[in-house]
Amino acid sequence: MPELHQQFREAALAVRALLDSDSSPQTHPGFSDAAVQDLAYAALRSWGLAQARLARLAPKAPDPLLMSLLSVAFSCLSRAYRADAVVVDQAVHCARGLGGEPAARFVNAVLRKTLLHPTDAQADEQTPLALWNAPRWWQEKILSQLGHDRAEQVRKAQRAHPPFTLRLLGTELEQREIAHRLGKGAQDLRWLGPQTVIREPACDMAELPGFPEGLVRAQDDSAQRLFGLLGLKAGDQVLDACAAPGGKSFLLAEQAAVDVWALDASKTRLARLSREMQRLSARLAGEVHPAQADLLLDDWPDLVPKEFDHIVLDAPCSGSGVVCRHPEIPWRRSEAQLAGLVRVQAELLQRLWKRLKPGGEFVYIVCSIFEEEAQAQVNHWMDQQPDATPLSSPGLILPALGERDGFFYARFQKAR
Numbered sequence: 291m292p293e294l295h296q297q298f299r300e301a302a303l304a305v306r307a308l309l310d311s312d313s314s315p316q317t318h319p320g321f322s323d324a325a326v327q328d329l330a331y332a333a334l335r336s337w338g339l340a341q342a343r344l345a346r347l348a349p350k351a352p353d354p355l356l357m358s359l360l361s362v363a364f365s366c367l368s369r370a371y372r373a374d375a376v377v378v379d380q381a382v383h384c385a386r387g388l389g390g391e392p393a394a395r396f397v398n399a400v401l402r403k404t405l406l407h408p409t410d411a412q413a414d415e416q417t418p419l420a421l422w423n424a425p426r427w428w429q430e431k432i433l434s435q436l437g438h439d440r441a442e443q444v445r446k447a448q449r450a451h452p453p454f455t456l457r458l459l460g461t462e463l464e465q466r467e468i469a470h471r472l473g474k475g476a477q478d479l480r481w482l483g484p485q486t487v488i489r490e491p492a493c494d495m496a497e498l499p500g501f502p503e504g505l506v507r508a509q510d511d512s513a514q515r516l517f518g519l520l521g522l523k524a525g526d527q528v529l530d531a532c533a534a535p536g537g538k539s540f541l542l543a544e545q546a547a548v549d550v551w552a553l554d555a556s557k558t559r560l561a562r563l564s565r566e567m568q569r570l571s572a573r574l575a576g577e578v579h580p581a582q583a584d585l586l587l588d589d590w591p592d593l594v595p596k597e598f599d600h601i602v603l604d605a606p607c608s609g610s611g612v613v614c615r616h617p618e619i620p621w622r623r624s625e626a627q628l629a630g631l632v633r634v635q636a637e638l639l640q641r642l643w644k645r646l647k648p649g650g651e652f653v654y655i656v657c658s659i660f661e662e663e664a665q666a667q668v669n670h671w672m673d674q675q676p677d678a679t680p681l682s683s684p685g686l687i688l689p690a691l692g693e694r695d696g697f698f699y700a701r702f703q704k705a706r
Contacts, residue, residue, distance in 0.1 A: 534559030611696025
């Protein structure tokens, strides 16, 4: 199959892009190819294995791009993506194009040693680096904060493919009809809630029944827990801070005839929100108003209200709860970066609380399971807010294999 080496090349380039903190899948052209996406994400889920194996087989770390290529090849060998001989041949062909004969010889030697010594190769897969697919500090933080049993739940969930979770909109009759149509041709269709289903296998959203009419959209079950959490009433002004690409804004506008002001610093992500809003608008009770704003600065947009009846802060965070969807996350984070994110969250909490009207409710959300971004952050903030009363909320939601992402929620009411 002469095209496989080219897919290996694009996947290796995509892995490098995703491990670069300034890149995302949407900025890499190879991600228009589903096969390249599959190869790249499988390689990222084998990044720890690649490090463990190369530490054993190579006297020094290879060029980063060759490392990415080998991670692609290792993942293919582990899951029998193609016959072993084909994987080796195509990986060597790709390496030759990337780095000439020395690169080809190196990749050939590593892959053949892997196949010649299967017991050693299996031992590589049992190292903590491979089992967790995360750096040691990441492993230790989860173990120390959650304990062995819950940490194992997280580890297994993080290594798995993410569930394809959908939210159904429209009337109850329309939702039942769409669910029936979604089930056709699916291997599995599981209900998690009145409007939430997991469909397997995943597919292109545009191919789903009801998509053009705005009757279905993708959103993890944990993210959907916002629906109904706030006591919204018609006419309320609601701020969704750090809103793009808009999943929680749409939940708020679905719940009641409110005005949702969806603020975000990213013009690109707001454009995605606006496109999705046009598709869903007929299914929403409220209105969503996108606006660009850096919430850490004082240049508040002129047309946006200065105070709100309710505020939702989906704060920037480590993403430690959504690693199954973004396996590059542990390798892109550092303890210093985590500390910086904690400071940003604290500042946003302070700034936005001032814009909440007396009697209003405030929801703080992170897609993280790290204590310092979750309950410890809230406890520290509460010590400085005598006018904040905690209310019931989902709290810490751990990721579960094939079912949901990890999130944290906290809800407060401001004194009248």
